[in-house]
Amino acid sequence: EVQLVQSGAEGKKPGESLKISCKGSGYSFSSYWIGWVRQMPGKGLEWMGIIFPGDSDTRYSPSFQGQVTISADKSISTAYLQWSSLKASDTAMYYCARGPDDYFDYWGQGTRVTVSS
Amino acid sequence: QSVLTQPPSVSAAAGQKVTISCSGSSSNIGNNYVSWYQQFPGTVPKLLIFDNNKRPSGIPDRFSGSKSGTSATLGITGLQTGDEADYYCGTWDSSLSAYWVFGGGTKLTVL
Numbered sequence: 001e002v003q004l005v006q007s008g009a010e011g012k013k014p015g016e017s018l019k020i021s022c023k024g025s026g027y028s029f030s031s032y033w034i035g036w037v038r039q040m041p042g043k044g045l046e047w048m049g050i051i052f053p054g055d056s057d058t059r060y061s062p063s064f065q066g067q068v069t070i071s072a073d074k075s076i077s078t079a080y081l082q083w084s085s086l087k088a089s090d091t092a093m094y095y096c097a098r099g100p101d102d103y104f105d106y107w108g109q110g111t112r113v114t115v116s117s
Numbered sequence: 118q119s120v121l122t123q124p125p126s127v128s129a130a131a132g133q134k135v136t137i138s139c140s141g142s143s144s145n146i147g148n149n150y151v152s153w154y155q156q157f158p159g160t161v162p163k164l165l166i167f168d169n170n171k172r173p174s175g176i177p178d179r180f181s182g183s184k185s186g187t188s189a190t191l192g193i194t195g196l197q198t199g200d201e202a203d204y205y206c207g208t209w210d211s212s213l214s215a216y217w218v219f220g221g222g223t224k225l226t227v228l
Contacts, residue, residue, distance in 0.1 A: 044222040103152035103167035
């Protein structure tokens with residue numbers, strides 16, 4: 001069974017750093033893209049970027065380029081999304097999702113990030 | 118403001134049919150496959166349609182997808198109250214570099 005299991009909810013202060021994770025199982029992790037999607041409270045889905053764990057090829061949405069870093073460690077089937085300096089506006093639910101090529105078929109359960117002073 | 122335009126809301130009576138549009142351009146829908154996602158409040162998005170018109174295993178045939186030119190459409194027949202959710206279209210965009218875009222989402226209300 002394909003599963004993407006994300007790390008737990010985080011509560012941080014502005015300016016702090018954060019790295020959340022997404023662990024894949026039940027399939028060849030290196031062979032599928034993993035995308036990250038933001039959903040701010042009461043808002044729609046926003047695609048942040050994507051990584052191919054097999055060779056770490058990474059692409060970012062222009063809206064998120066330079067704001068976050070996406071990485072992956074194929075040896076432990078885990079992808080990451082990290083911030084170096086969080087802002088209150090980063091408060092959102094973050095989903096990882098597996099992307100064969102032209103769609104996202106399996107989604108993680110989401111990681112809620114709250115940034116507040 | 119997404120490059121894919123969806124109506125913010127649609128509504129129809131139970132048992133009827135509804136369509137949700139997703140309008141884009143030649144840099145996205147016009148040259149790429151479209152997928153659709155269903156999201157109930159507080160839950161994880163779920164793939165509903167991929168490659169314009171294909172249904173994943175387990176998705177009932179009441180749900181259909183189509184694409185024409187730079188627009189795509191999600192159709193739902195035999196509406197049920199359990200279909201009330203937010204629906205999003207998505208595709209690749211290659212106007213700058215290749216990146217994925219979602220539509221703004223459409224809230225379906227079943228009357």
